[in-house]
Amino acid sequence: MTARTEILQRLRAQRREVNVPHPWQSRQRFDDLGQQFAAALTAVYGKVYLAASLEEASGQLGQLLAELGARRVVANDELLLSALDPAARWPDLVWHIVGQTPGDLRAFAAAADVGLSSAAAAIAETGSLLIASGPGRSRLVTLLPPVHVVLLPARLLITDLFTFIAARGGEMPANMTFVSGPSKTADIEQTMSIGVHGPKQLSVILYQE
Amino acid sequence: MTATMREFRDRATIAIEDVRLQTALEAATGRFCTARAAALAKLPWVEAMRDQFKAMRAATLANLAQHLEQFERQATAVGAQVHWARGGAEACAIVTGIAQRRGVTLVTKSKSMATEEIHLNTALAQAGIQPVETDLGEWIIQLAGEAPSHIIAPAIHKTKEQVAALFAQELGQTELPADIPALTAVARQMLRAKFLAAGMGISGGNLAVAETGSVVLVTNEGNGRMVTSAPPVHVAVIGIEKIAPTWDDAALWLSLLARSATGQPMSIYTTVVTGPKRAGDPDGPEEVHVVLLDNGRSQLIGSKYEEILQCIRCGACLNICPVYREAGGHAYGSPYSGPIGAVLSPLLFGLEKYPALPHASSLCGACKEVCPARIDLPRMLLELRADLVAQGLASPVEQFLEQGAALTMRSSRVWQFVTAMGRWGQRPLLQNGRLTLPASLNPVGERQLPHLAAKSFRELWRQGEV
Missing domain, CATH: 3.40.50.10420 (NagB/RpiA/CoA transferase-like)
Structure with a gap:
């Protein structure tokens, strides 16, 4: 008998009819999703910049890249970012746009100063960004560089995990990560240390459209 | 790995005598408990x-x-x-x-x-x-x-x-x-x-x-x-x-x-x-x-231990447990320590290998209080203790006492005889109406037990005194 058959047979022999509880409904309410998102993310050492328009957001992005002294930037190819045409806007920097720039994405991302992306959604309650894989959306862009910068339109904000699940539709991407701050650990003497394996800095530019 | 009574006691003693480990355990578990309570309160x-x-x-x-x-x-x-x-x-x-x-x-x-x-x-x-x-x-x-x-x-x-x-x-x-x-x-x-x-x-x-x-x-x-x-x-x-x-x-x-x-x-x-x-x-x-x-x-599905499979490995029961906080994780001799480990290790790896763990608890119930799935860990610790006896895995002394207790409590005549003996036997240990244990069982001299009353409730009832 295969392991599968053996395990399933044993489980089926103990099967019981039970009432399955109704799904939990979100009870969370926030007056201002943007404010809540910023407060939650800031509390875990993320940085949030507010902008009134995409144009203002791009100004802030330029300033941020300058402050970081960034030289090499790897960016996911997403609609929001391509509208900005970053490579043309900041020609002094070395850009790798996923799927457009030829060359080794992995090697570039491993040596990049900044990874730039947007998000599929953002959860206000916990200050979480939903980063999904897909065409033009690399996992390593948001993971390998020491700084991850996210351009986030305010319309992508939702209340909590339950409202996200209720609104969820269609297929799951191969990889979907809720990012709720810069990488951290407290494994040595319970002392918080920022930036273990993932980005040491997470900056979100939250803008109105 | 195993955890017999002696192994658990020896490893726990090493942990308890390690001042630095005690400080680290206290700080970490304390911080986790406070953070958990604050997060849930929101x-x-x-x-x-x-x-x-x-x-x-x-x-x-x-x-x-x-x-x-x-x-x-x-x-x-x-x-x-x-x-x-x-x-x-x-x-x-x-x-x-x-x-x-x-x-x-x-x-x-x-x-x-x-x-x-x-x-x-x-x-x-x-x-x-x-x-x-x-x-x-x-x-x-x-x-x-x-x-x-x-x-x-x-x-x-x-x-x-x-x-x-x-x-x-x-x-x-x-x-x-x-x-x-x-x-x-x-x-x-x-x-x-x-x-x-x-x-x-x-x-x-x-x-x-x-x-x-x-x-x-x-x-x-x-x-x-x-x-x-x-x-x-x-x-x-x-x-x-x-x-x-x-x-x-x-x-x-x-x-x-x-x-x-x-x-x-x-x-x-x-x-x-x-x-x-x-x-x-x-x-x-x-x-x-x-x-x-x-x-x-x-094997646990459908058994009295099925509930343990509701665990999501958050560790909240470790942090709150007075035994874990003193004995530390290594005393349990298993990757799973604390109250969850005390139940899970014997069930997954064999009660005969981990006979000490069902006893590594004061049954205070704090683990059940903090468990996100409200798993009744104290109940299962008791069930495991009963299994130890039923499977003949308890120590000979414990077996003797448990069997003696069962025999005594099964018949009112034996009960009356044994309690009468006890009333007579306890006299050298009575101090100010309290039963004080001999020094070998009571090194600090603080432990006192209630003694057997001069007359049982049955006697009082029969004599019309209640």
Whole structure:
């Protein structure tokens, strides 16, 4: 008998009819999703910049890249970012746009100063960004560089995990990560240390459209 | 590994006499408890949420076969390969087999209790494959050749000086400064090279979602993302009980997991893996394997211990437990320590190997209070104590006393005779109307027991005095 058959047979022999509880409904309410998102993310050492328009957001992005002294930037190819045409806007920097720039994405991302992306959604309650894989959306862009910068339109904000699940539709991407701050650990003497394996800095530019 | 009475007592004594360990345990468990309470207090409806969670977990286990089959169907549909393992050896053979087929020599691992449970690292090393733990705490104890001492903070017992010495040795240097940010930076640099060079990533799974065939990993460091994104192959080993039927259920699970564990509303990274990379994805593993591990779990379904499978490994019961807080994790002689370990280890690995653990509790009930699934751990500790006696695993002295007590209480005449003897026998020990134990059983002299009354209730009743 295969392991599968053996395990399933044993489980089926103990099967019981039970009432399955109704799904939990979100009870969370926030007056201002943007404010809540910023407060939650800031509390875990993320940085949030507010902008009134995409144009203002791009100004802030330029300033941020300058402050970081960034030289090499790897960016996911997403609609929001391509509208900005970053490579043309900041020609002094070395850009790798996923799927457009030829060359080794992995090697570039491993040596990049900044990874730039947007998000599929953002959860206000916990200050979480939903980063999904897909065409033009690399996992390593948001993971390998020491700084991850996210351009986030305010319309992508939702209340909590339950409202996200209720609104969820269609297929799951191969990889979907809720990012709720810069990488951290407290494994040595319970002392918080920022930036273990993932980005040491997470900056979100939250803008109105 | 085992935990007999003597082993538990000896290991606990070492821990209790280690002043530095006591300070570390007190600080860490105290901080976790405070953070948990604060995080839960922010959700006014959290008690209802826990009730709902418990009901969901119970309903899932009652129909586990169906959910596992749905998981398998959905995961297979998106290109993942699902394997089933009856025990640890079988699971290890599956994982090493995948690595050997792909010619893998270096494996990066994110933190996983299931792989600790089956000693996967030993099996990989024996097959000539080098496993590198990448959770900072797990890596520290791997370098030290030790077992985890806490479910979510495995290196809770190590000082920064000890960590510096371990890292220096690994780097081939004589010395490193015992500075925590600097040590973290060293780990980042050394492990980054491993992440990029590894031929395979191995993870556990905090939960698996049947509805979409997804495996969910929760980490703070980002190593969970690394091992599922950088190498060409990803293998997740997950216990068969960690199934959420739907995403609604998964959301409830995730809402309680991090809050109960560290007091975070959400861990820094919650990663959802649904099959290998798709056509058009710029990166990600070409192969994703999920190993569904039984290892004694299916035997518990339908038994009086089924409830233990509702556990989500948050560690809240460890942090609150007065025994764990003094004895530390290593006393339990199992990857699972604290109240959950005291119940789970004997059930998964054999009561005869862990006879001390059902007694490693004061039955205060704090574990049940903080458990997100309200698992009745004290009840199961008592059941296990009864099993110890029933299976003849209790010590001869305990057996004698228990059997004597049973015999005495079964008949009112024997009871009356024994209590009369007791009333006579206790006289030398009576001090000011209290029963004081002899010095050998009572080193500090503080313990006093109520004594047997001069007349029993029956006698008083018969004589019309009550």
